[in-house]
Amino acid sequence: EAQVTQNPRYLITVTGKKLTVTCSQNMNHEYMSWYRQDPGLGLRQIYYSMNVEVTDKGDVPEGYKVSRKEKRNFPLILESPSPNQTSLYFCASSEGSGNTIYFGEGSWLTVV
Amino acid sequence: LAKTTQPISMDSYEGQEVNITCSHNNIATNDYITWYQQFPSQGPRFIIQGYKTKVTNEVASLFIPADRKSSTLSLPRVSLSDTAVYYCLVGEYSGYALNFGKGTSLLVTP
Numbered sequence: 001e002a003q004v005t006q007n008p009r010y011l012i013t014v015t016g017k018k019l020t021v022t023c024s025q026n027m028n029h030e031y032m033s034w035y036r037q038d039p040g041l042g043l044r045q046i047y048y049s050m051n052v053e054v055t056d057k058g059d060v061p062e063g064y065k066v067s068r069k070e071k072r073n074f075p076l077i078l079e080s081p082s083p084n085q086t087s088l089y090f091c092a093s094s095e096g097s098g099n100t101i102y103f104g105e106g107s108w109l110t111v112v
Numbered sequence: 113l114a115k116t117t118q119p120i121s122m123d124s125y126e127g128q129e130v131n132i133t134c135s136h137n138n139i140a141t142n143d144y145i146t147w148y149q150q151f152p153s154q155g156p157r158f159i160i161q162g163y164k165t166k167v168t169n170e171v172a173s174l175f176i177p178a179d180r181k182s183s184t185l186s187l188p189r190v191s192l193s194d195t196a197v198y199y200c201l202v203g204e205y206s207g208y209a210l211n212f213g214k215g216t217s218l219l220v221t222p
Contacts, residue, residue, distance in 0.1 A: 004155075040214075042213050042214035043199070043212035044211075045211065045212075059211065090155045090156075092155070100158040100161075101156070103155025103156055103157070104155055106153060106154065106155055
């Protein structure tokens with residue numbers, strides 16, 4: 001079954017404690033990206049990757065890092081989380097131009 | 113990427129046809145128009161995509177006029193389960209640098 005898998009699905013952490021949200025896709029897609037969703041602000045892109053070792057900033061990259069060492073994985077790293085990063089995060093992947101974007105189930109992150 | 117404008121919210125009764133229009137005045141020649149649906153706490157999912165004229169699938173229809181500066185997603189005979197946020201995306205590349213915006217929140221009531 002084609003899917004994008006994110007972990008953890010739910011996490012409560014404290015300010016400043018580094019955390020990583022993993023994302024894996026089993027569709028051999030070249031394109032992957034991360035979004036955050038906040039009430040009233042819609043879906044905003046954090047980072048995206050066009051291929052292995054190729055990443056670029058989206059609309060709201062501050063406070064986040066990503067890496068793309070393998071085609072299937074695209075982890076989101078919060079080096080020093082702050083409360084304003086409390087949000088619902090989605091990982092997504094796509095085969096390429098004009099193709100459907102597949103989203104993960106989302107990761108609820110709370111930073112206290 | 114083309115900027116899109118769509119209504120923030122819409123209300124409908126069950127069984128009615130719902131039309132959601134998206135404006136994209138600076139759409140480029142190679143841009144496709146794609147609509148996604150998102151239920152609360154779930155990731156968006158693809159509904160329909162088109163380039164020009166009309167596209168229909170088992171879920172919806174997409175109407176695109178000749179100038180392609182707008183598009184209309186049509187949901188026939190909506191049910192309560194169609195309550196969701198609908199996003200209009202315009203762009204050649206679907207995998208990166210995409211702005212989903214706030215979408216249109218559709219509420220269907222009995």
